[in-house]
Amino acid sequence: MNAAVTGALAPAATAASGICEHCGDALPRATDRFCCDGCAAASAWIREAGLDDYYRLRDAPAGRVSPEIGEAHFDLWDRPEVHAEHVVSRDGRLETTLLTDGMRCAACAWLIDRALHREAGVASVSANAVTGRVRVAWDPAQTRLSHIVQRMAALGYAPSLATGTAAEDARRRTRNRDLLRLGIAGLGAMQAMMLAEALYLDFNASMPLATRDFFRWITLLVSTPVVFYAGWPFIFGAWREWRLRRLGMDTLVAGSTLLAWGASVVETVRGGPHVWYDAAVMFVFLLLGARMLEQRARRLASAQVDTLARARPAFALRERADGSIENVPTHALVPGDIIGVSVGAVVPADGVLMADALVEESLLTGESAPVAREAGQPVYAGSSARHQPLRMRVTETGAATRLSELARLVEHAQAMRPALAETGERIAHRFVAALLVTAVVVYLGWRWYAPERALEVTLALLVISCPCALALAVPAALATAQGQLSRLGVLTLTDRALDRLAAATDIVFDKTGTLTMGRPSLVRTDLADGITPARALELAGALEHASGHPLAAAFPGPRGSMTASDLIRVPGQGVAGRVDGQPVRIGQAPFAANRADDGAIWLGDGHHALARFEVHDAARPDAKAAVQSLDALGLTVRMASGDAEGPVDALARALAIPSPASRRSPEAKLAMVRALQTGGRVVAMVGDGLNDAPVLGGADVSIAMGRGAPLAQRAADLVLQGDSLVRIPQAIEVARRTRTVIRQNLAWALAYNVVAIPLAAAGLVTPWLAALGMAASSLLVVGNALRLSRPVRAPGVAA
C-alpha cells in the first residue's frame, strides 16, 4: 500500500508549490494541479494504467504534453513512403527506431517500455534514455505504427523518425561488435592468465617439458583470438598510422602486443625458456576497456544534444500550383516550395515567412516563449508554429538547414580527442622512437659481447619497457574522470574541458536562469480602481506573451480570442499595444504609467496606472553553497548580468559575490572576460541563454545549464544536466584531481622506465621478472586512476 499512500500525498505537496504535477512547469492558476489538458490526460492515463511508480522513480520532471496532440494526424505514419525507408520486416513483425527528445532519465525509458507493452500487438520495446532512441517491433495484423506513435505522443514523448534503418542498424552493429571484442578479450585474458600463472609458479623448473609445452600451446590457442580479433582496432589503427608515417599510441599498443605474442610463438615452437602471452592479452583487455569507457562517456555527453538536432518532422504540407495542399515526405521538398505548418507542428526546412507569425525556437535558442516574426523574416527547421499556422517559402532543405549544421558541429565535437590524450600520444611517439633505437643498439651490443644471450636480453628490454603504463596513464584517468563527472550530472563536450577547468582561477556567472531559477513568478499585485485582478492579468498576459519577453512566464497565457495587436517593443522599457481595441502598455513605471521607476512592472495606458506587479526570480536554493565552495577552492567568483542594477546587487549581496556587473550586453560580458584573460586569469563562464553563446565561446572553459539553449550548450565545454549548482565546484574538484593523477601516472611510468631500461639493457633482468614488473607497473597506474572514482563532496560545505 506504500505506493498508494505516496501517490495520494504527492499531489498535495506539488500543487502547493505552484508547478504542474506532470511536467513541473509553472501553473497558470495556483489552484490547478496541471498546467494544461495534455499533462492532465497523460497523468490520468499513467495512474489508471497502474504505472504511477513512474512519478516515484523519475529524477527529472516530464516534458510538457501539448494539448493539440489529440488532433494531430498520426495516420501519416502508416504511409508506404515511411515504411519503405524506416521500417523493416523481421519474422512477420515490423520494426522501427523512433527518436524522442522527451526522455530525461531512466524512469522515462521505463514508462515508455511499460506503456507500449500494454498496446495490443506490440511485440517488443527497447527504450534507451541515454541515446533517446526507442526500438519497437509490432505485429502488423493487430496494430499500426500510428497507434504506437499516438500513445508515445500522448505521454509527452513526441516521436520523430531516426536517420533510417540502415544507419540505425550500422550503429547497433558497431556497438555490438565493440562489446563482443571486450567480452572475448576479457574471457580469453582470464583463461590465458590462469595458464600463465601455472607456468610462473614453476619456480624450480620442476615441471616436465611435455607439460610445459602442452600449457604453452593451449595458451597460444586461447590468446590468438584475443590478440587478433579483440585487438584488431589497435592493429588496424597502427596500420593507418604507418600509412600516415607517424608513430602513435596505436603503433605502440599493436607493436607491443604483436611483439609479445610473436616472441612467445617463437619461444613455444623452439622450446625457449619463456613466453609472454599473458602480457599480450592483458594489454589488449585493459586498453580496450579503457577505450570503451572513454568513448561511452563522450557518447553519453553528446547524445542529448545530438538527438535534439537530428529530430525533424517526417512530413510537410506542400501547396500545389492550384493552391490545394498535398502531404509529402520532408525529403521530397525542394527550395522554392511553398509549405504550410499547422499549429504545434515542427517546421521541416529553413525558409522565409510569407505572413506574420509566432514561432517557438526553443530548439535553437532555448527560449520557450514564442517570438513574433514578420513576413519576409527567416524561419528555421526545428522551430514550431504557435497559435496560428505558418505559411513559408522553403530556402534550404535537408543537410543544408541550420539544424543539420548544428548536428554536424556536435558530431565534430564528439570526434575530437581530449588534449590530455594528445599529450600522452606525443610522449608515446618519442618514447617508441627512442625505444626502438635503444633495442637495436642493445641487440648489436650483446651480439658482439655474448651472442647467445642477445635475443633474450632484447626481449626482456622490450617487455619490461612494454609501455603499458605509459599507454594506460592518460586514458585510464580520463575514463574514470568522465565516468565520475557523468555520475555527477556534468557532461564534458570538448577536448579541452577537463584540462582548462582544472586551471580555472576566475568563474563568471550569468544571473537569470543560472544563479536564479529563470522562472519569474508574481509575488504581489496592486490594482487601480475599476479593474479586476483577472482582467489586469489578462491584459498583462496578452501583451507579454505576444512580445515574447522572458517575464511572460510570470503571467498566464492568452485565453480565447484575446490577442494583442499593433505591438511596439521599446527595448529596456516595455511593450505597447492594443488588446480588444484598448491601448495598453506594460513595462517600467515611466513608460507604462508616467511615474517614477521603482523596479516593479506597471500596467497602464502611458498616463494612468492600471496595475502594478512585483515579479521575483528566486535564486537557486544551492547557489549560496556553490559560491562558498568555489571560494573555498580558491576561485574568484564574479557575476555579469544583463539585468538592472537593483535585482543584480540584491542577489549578489544575498550570495556574497563582490562587485557584480549589471546591465551588461553579451559583447560587454565578452569584453569583461577578455580583460580578465589579458590579466593572466583563466576564466570559467557559466551561462544558459543564447545571448551567452559568445561569452561561453570566448571564455577559457564554459559551462552551460542543461535546461538552457541547445546552441548555448554547443558553445560550451561542459553541460550541467540537473539544476544543482553545487555540481560546478565538484566538477572542478574532479578536474583538479584528474590533472594530479595524470601527472603522477606519467611521472611513475617514466621513472619506472628510466630505472628498468638500463637494468634490462645490462642483462640483469630475466624476461619473467620483466613481465612481472610490467604488470605491476600497469596495475599501479590503473589503480591510481581508479582513486578518481571516489565520491566528491563540495569543499567548504558541511554535509
Add this chain to the structure above:
Amino acid sequence: MSILLMLVPISLVLLGVAVWAFVWAVRRGQFDDLDTPSLDILCDDPREAPLPPARDSDAD
C-alpha cells in the same frame, strides 16, 4: 599429472560455452538497455487485475 589432460580440455570447453553465451546475449540485445531493468526491482508487483488503459474511441 595426466589429470591435466582432462581438466585443461574441460576448461577450454567451459570457455567456449562462456563465449557462446556472451555472443548470444549480445546478439539478442541483452545489453541494449541497461537502465530500465534496475528500476523494475523498485516497483511493486503488478496489481491483481491491472486496470485497462483508458481508450475512449476503440473500446470494443
